[in-house]
Amino acid sequence: MPTDTAAPKDFDFIIGDWRVEHQRLNARFAQCDEWSAFTGLSSTNKILGGFGNLEDNLLEFPEGSFRAVAMRSYCIDSGNWSIWWLDGRNPTQLDTPVVGKFSNHIGLFFADVILNGQAIKIRFTWTATPGENPRWEQAFSMDAGASWEVNWKMTFIRLSATEPLAS
Numbered sequence: 001m002p003t004d005t006a007a008p009k010d011f012d013f014i015i016g017d018w019r020v021e022h023q024r025l026n027a028r029f030a031q032c033d034e035w036s037a038f039t040g041l042s043s044t045n046k047i048l049g050g051f052g053n054l055e056d057n058l059l060e061f062p063e064g065s066f067r068a069v070a071m072r073s074y075c076i077d078s079g080n081w082s083i084w085w086l087d088g089r090n091p092t093q094l095d096t097p098v099v100g101k102f103s104n105h106i107g108l109f110f111a112d113v114i115l116n117g118q119a120i121k122i123r124f125t126w127t128a129t130p131g132e133n134p135r136w137e138q139a140f141s142m143d144a145g146a147s148w149e150v151n152w153k154m155t156f157i158r159l160s161a162t163e164p165l166a167s
Contacts, residue, residue, distance in 0.1 A: 003036055003046055003049055003050035004049035004050050004051065007049055007050025007051050007074075008047075008050070008051070008074050008081075008101045010081065010101070010107065010128075011072060011081070013128040013134055014053070014055070014126075014134055014156065014160075015044050015045065015046060015053065015074040016043070016044065016158060017041075017042070017043045017158070017159040018041065018042040018043070018044075018117045018156040018157060018158055018159060019039065019040075019041060019155075019156075019157045019159055020039065020040040020041065020042050020057075020154050020155070021037070021039060021154065021155045021157065022037065022038050022039065022040055022059065022152070022153070022154050023035045023036070023045045023152070023153040023154075024036050024038070024061075024151065024152050024153075025149070025150070025151040025152065028115075028140060028149065028151050029149065035051060036061075036062055038059070038060050038061055038062055039060050039108075040057060040058050040059040040060050040110075041057070041058040041065050041159075042055055042056070042057045042058075042156065043055070043056045044056075048074075049071070051073060051074045051076075052071070052072055052073040052074060053072050054069065054070075054071055054072075054155055055069065055070040055071075055072070055101060056069055057069065057070070066087070066089050066117075067088040068083070068085065068086060068087045069085070069086045070083060070085055070086075071083070071086070073084075073086075074154055075137045079101055079152075080099050080100060080101050080125075081099070081101060081107070081109065082098070082099050083097055083098050083099075083101060083109055083124065084097045084159050092160070095113075096111045096112075096113050096122075097111060098110055098111040098122055098123075098124045099111065100124070102126070102128070105127065105128045105129050105130065106125065106126070106127055106128075107124070107125065107126035107127075107128070108123065108124075108125055109123070109124040109125075109126075110122065110123055111122075115140070118142060119143040120140050120141060120142050121140070121144060122138065122139075122140055123138070123139045123140075123141070123145075123148060124136065124137070124138055125137045125139070133155050133156055133157055133158075134155075134156040135153070135154065135155050135156070136153070136154045136156075137150055137152065137153045137154070138150070138152040138153075139151065149167050
């Protein structure tokens with residue numbers, strides 16, 4: 001289906017098929033400095049005439065693989081993107097969306113949630129520097145954003161047309 005010519009281009013950098021290198025902090029809010037590394041696959045397509053996109057993921061955690069989806073939509077009125085996460089391990093619950101926008105190839109997105117009974121802030125940071133592999137990181141704050149603990153990092157490596165996406 002054709003893309004609307006007025007659609008934002010902010011997430012165009014992630015459209016396509018990717019191998020993903022993940023790093024996940026082993027324990028959150030525990031002064032942990034040990035990380036686990038694993039791989040995954042990701043495929044992102046435009047939806048809503050380009051005012052949204054859908055990212056299908058295969059995450060190959062050390063303890064087992066699972067699928068998840070990120071859904072993004074753009075609000076013309078606010079100029080913000082909203083990003084929802086649907087985890088295949090809990091397929092009836094969309095996470096609270098993080099909301100934000102890009103400036104100078106950096107996207108910052110925030111949400112307020114409850115984690116293990118504690119009110120926290122979530123921050124997603126997308127780095128889309130032209131000529132470099134896209135990067136994403138997730139951080140949590142227990143002090144209303146005064147300090148942040150990065151707990152997940154991803155680097156996206158574009159798959160060539162000859163590499164299989166399915167695993």
